[in-house]
Amino acid sequence: MAGLPGACIRRQCTIDQNGNGRYDKGGCRHKSTGKAGEALRNKKELLFVVQQHQAMYLHWDFRLEMDGLLVSWALPDGPSINPKEKRLAFRVEDHDFRYKDFEGIIPGNDYASGKVLIWDRGSYEPQNAGTVCNLHEKWLSTGRLELTLHGTKLKGAWIIYRTAAKLYGEDTWCLCKKADTFSGTVEIVTAAPRSVVSGKTIGEITAADGVFDLNNYR
Numbered sequence: 399m400a401g402l403p404g405a406c407i408r409r410q411c412t413i414d415q416n417g418n419g420r421y422d423k424g425g426c427r428h429k430s431t432g433k434a435g436e437a438l439r440n441k442k443e444l445l446f447v448v449q450q451h452q453a454m455y456l457h458w459d460f461r462l463e464m465d466g467l468l469v470s471w472a473l474p475d476g477p478s479i480n481p482k483e484k485r486l487a488f489r490v491e492d493h494d495f496r497y498k499d500f501e502g503i504i505p506g507n508d509y510a511s512g513k514v515l516i517w518d519r520g521s522y523e524p525q526n527a528g529t530v531c532n533l534h535e536k537w538l539s540t541g542r543l544e545l546t547l548h549g550t551k552l553k554g555a556w557i558i559y560r561t562a563a564k565l566y567g568e569d570t571w572c573l574c575k576k577a578d579t580f581s582g583t584v585e586i587v588t589a590a591p592r593s594v595v596s597g598k599t600i601g602e603i604t605a606a607d608g609v610f611d612l613n614n615y616r
């Protein structure tokens with residue numbers, strides 16, 4: 399890791415060979431007025447993205463912009479809009495912010511190699527964070543994130559929280575929809591499988607859509 403330092407667009411971090419960014423502490427780039435509400439209003443929108451990833455195992459990567467990086471969880475079953483469904487979400491490494499736009503093929507022969515599709519994307523609002531500065535420390539570290547999503551497919555109130563279980567030795571969380579006008583019983587990952595960018599299904603993704611190159615994320 400130390401041999402491959404890289405800089406994220408907005409924040410210092412190191413990037414490993416798989417394109418994963420690692421967060422370093424640093425100053426907040428957003429001006430704070432000292433009042434959380436004003437800081438939130440002054441901030442541009444925070445972004446979320448869900449990328450379907452046909453790697454060694456099919457999963458959906460749920461990523462939230464925090465402090466200039468994409469904090470990430472891998473969901474083996476993808477998100478559900480049914481409030482009765484708690485979806486396992488394994489915390490994985492933070493990603494470079496620019497990865498939000500990646501759709502295509504990750505070449506090679508490791509656990510991450512395979513097809514990536516931008517399944518949903520939009521803005522989100524943290525609901526119990528107080529401020530949008532230092533979200534890693536002030537929000538993520540609480541292990542209980544309440545948020546509103548403004549995606550194409552995922553909307554309304556959600557919660558992602560850390561569980562006591564450490565399944566497979568991983569940092570184990572659950573993503574769950576809160577009941578509101580955007581919840582329902584349809585299995586949305588199968589009902590709405592297409593990319594919100596290209597309109598393709600995961601099976602239709604080819605190298606022509608993009609080939610992951612670590613050099614683009616340094």
Ligand code: MN
Pocket residue numbers: 451453457458459472510
């Ligand atoms: Mn993945």
